[in-house]
Amino acid sequence: MAIEPVVQLPKKKLQFSRILKNRLLYTGKRFTRYGRWYYWRLIRTNASPEYLARGFAAGTFAGFFPFFGLQTVLGVLLAVPLRGHKLTAALGTWVSNPLTYIPLFWFNFRVGVWLLGAQMSFTTESMQSLEALLELKGEFVASFFIGCFVCGLIGSLCCYVIALTSIRSWRNRRARRLSSRVRRDRPKVSPPKLTTPR
Numbered sequence: 656m657a658i659e660p661v662v663q664l665p666k667k668k669l670q671f672s673r674i675l676k677n678r679l680l681y682t683g684k685r686f687t688r689y690g691r692w693y694y695w696r697l698i699r700t701n702a703s704p705e706y707l708a709r710g711f712a713a714g715t716f717a718g719f720f721p722f723f724g725l726q727t728v729l730g731v732l733l734a735v736p737l738r739g740h741k742l743t744a745a746l747g748t749w750v751s752n753p754l755t756y757i758p759l760f761w762f763n764f765r766v767g768v769w770l771l772g773a774q775m776s777f778t779t780e781s782m783q784s785l786e787a788l789l790e791l792k793g794e795f796v797a798s799f800f801i802g803c804f805v806c807g808l809i810g811s812l813c814c815y816v817i818a819l820t821s822i823r824s825w826r827n828r829r830a831r832r833l834s835s836r837v838r839r840d841r842p843k844v845s846p847p848k849l850t851t852p853r
Contacts, residue, residue, distance in 0.1 A: 702740055704822040710739030712815035714747020719807030720800075721760055726751065747814065760799075767802025 700707070714730035722729060726748040734744035751759050767773075773794050 700740075704819050704826070706738065707740045707743050707822055708815050708818040709737050710734045710741060710743035711747040711818040712811040713737050713739045714744035715750050715814040716747075716807040716811035717744075718748040718750040719759070719763065719810055720803050721756075743818075747811075750810065750814075760803075763802035763806045764795075764799045765802065766806055767798035767800070770801055770805060771798050773798050 713733040714727075717726050717730035717733055720726065720729070727745045730744040730748045731741045733739075734741050771794075
């Protein structure tokens, strides 16, 4: 039976892979720590439910537009004049994410085409003529952004109502839970006996 030789990697390759692994672990822990910090900051905030819901609605409206990489910035900037919470605005932009980009923007485009009554037909004649192609491009962009605006407005109003009712009900449940815990932890003191004078 032949013994296979043990292949040893050079020390430099082992050291590089160990450094890369440690760097990835450090980055993952750091992101987890930041995420936990922002989560508890949002949970423990004393801001009004309306303030939080306005921020979430502003972020949702920004999320309906195809400004990849700038949706969070746009949501936070919209939250300032609307007097909404900036962190919930950043969370609201996640209505569009890599899983929902294609169906969301396709739906926005179809709504824009329906609202404008545009006849979007991609024929070979329109592709051969530069003027027809530019005209089709303008109609496409107008339909797309009108659809994004209308869908974003309706979606942000719906998200405002949903976020407002959810935050209020969650805070009421939390207050009831805390009050029941305080009542349970309070020592039971028997009331003093009243004696009638003779």
